[in-house]
Structure formats: C-alpha cells, structure tokens
C-alpha cells in the first residue's frame with residue numbers, strides 16, 4: 468500500500484531548484500570537456516572552429532543560467548521576467564531527466580522531484596495573483612477519484628454522480644454548484660487538454676498525482692494552472708482521494724468573490 472501523503476506537505480521547492488542547478492553545472496562541465504577534447508581536431512579543420520563552437524556552447528550555458536536565475540527570482544518573490552515562463556518550462560523539460568538521475572545519487576525519487584516542481588509551479592501561480600470569474604475556472608480531476616465500484620458514468624458529465632458520499636466526486640460536484648466553477652472528470656491527459664481548449668477557461672485547477680500534474684500544468688500553458696495533489700491510500704490510480712479543505716481554499720483563492728464579480 469502506498470504511503471498516504473498529506474497533499475499540503477508538498478516537497479520543498481529548494482529540492483527541485485537545487486537539482487536543476489546541479490544539472491546545469493554538470494552540463495556546463497560536459498560542454499567544457501567536449502570543447503576541450505575537440506579543440507585540436509577542430510583547429511586542424513579551421514582555426515576559427517574552436518572559437519565558434521566555444522561561443523555556441525557558452526551561449527547555451529548562459530541562456531540556461533539566465534533561465535534558472537529568472538526562476539530563482541520568481542520563487543524568491545523578487546521582480547522577474549514573467550514573459551519567460553514558457554522558456555522556463557522548456558528548460559525544465561530539458562534538464563528534468565538529468566535532474567532525476569542526479570537526484571537519485573542524493574537519494575531523492577522522481578516523485579519527490581515532481582512534487583517539488585508542483586510546489587514551485589503553485590508558487591509562481593500565486594505570485595501572479597490570478598483571479599477569475601468562478602465560471603471561468605475549470606477544475607479537472609482524474610477518473611481514479613471515483614469509487615471503483617460506482618456504477619454511474621461521470622466522465623463527460625459529472626452531474627450523473629448521485630452524491631452518495633462514497634467518494635470525493637460527489638463533494639466536488641456539490642462544491643462546483645456552491646461556488647460556480649466548471650468541473651470535469653477526465654480519463655486522460657488528451658481529454659483534459661481537449662476540454663481545456665473547448666471550454667476556454669481563464670485558469671485551471673488540476674487534481675492529480677505528481678507525474679500528471681507536472682505534465683498537465685505544462686500542457687495547458689499559457690493557461691495558468693494550479694495543482695492539488697491527490698491522496699492515494701490504495702496505491703496509485705485506484706480509489707484516490709483529495710483533501711476537500713485544500714480544494715476549497717485553492718478555489719476561493721482563485722475565483723473572484725460573487726459580490727465583487729457582480730460589480
């Protein structure tokens with residue numbers, strides 16, 4: 468049985484950022500070694516080739532550290548270049564596989580790193596102080612949140628849920644009626660992306676495991692997305708749960724209160 472995780476106890480952001488930095492330093496050393504090894508051979512072909520390769524590698528290294536520096540500024544709460552968020556995600560995708568390998572050397576699992584990414588990503592989301600009308604917030608959950616023995620088909624239409632209290636789907640349907648946000652249960656990432664395209668929300672709150680949140684948050688970009696980790700007392704992808712207090716608090720922090728929304 469998988470350990471029950473308290474979703475609020477997200478992994479520290481420094482883990483993810485630290486591993487990204489170590490990966491960037493490692494890559495820099497590899498680039499330098501490559502340049503050094505190829506130096507004489509390249510010079511024999513053309514005397515300018517070592518210089519050109521050096522400039523290309525140095526530019527790649529400089530851009531990497533600029534991106535990471537921008538991420539650090541954002542995480543620290545200092546002024547940062549917000550238009551560079553897409554580039555930050557690209558950089559993360561590029562460095563993440565190496566970060567996982569380096570993390571393993573220090574005894575950290577892939578899941579811990581993904582969890583730490585969610586912490587960083589949520590922090591960036593909150594820094595943007597995003598507020599949207601309730602009906603423009605889309606809450607997405609995976610199918611595994613539904614009780615496995617429930618006979619009701621709630622994908623496509625969560626209103627088919629009878630609110631029997633057997634799982635958190637009923638709680639989410641009730642909360643969506645109370646607060647007015649859109650709620651959808653997706654059977655996979657493709658459907659989730661399709662719904663996000665069709666419904667044109669202004670923000671997304673995704674409930675999922677670390678892996679799906681990490682890919683999902685990046686997939687829906689430039690839509691701002693905040694993640695809430697699911698709880699897995701029965702192992703992954705089976706009768707999962709979510710902390711409803713955390714969901715409510717997150718929704719309330721994103722939607723414009725009704726009285727303000729009415730003008």
Ligand code: SF4
Nearest residue numbers: 617628629631633637
């Ligand atoms: S709350 Fe809804 S989805 Fe969950 S078991 Fe009951 S009827 Fe099924």
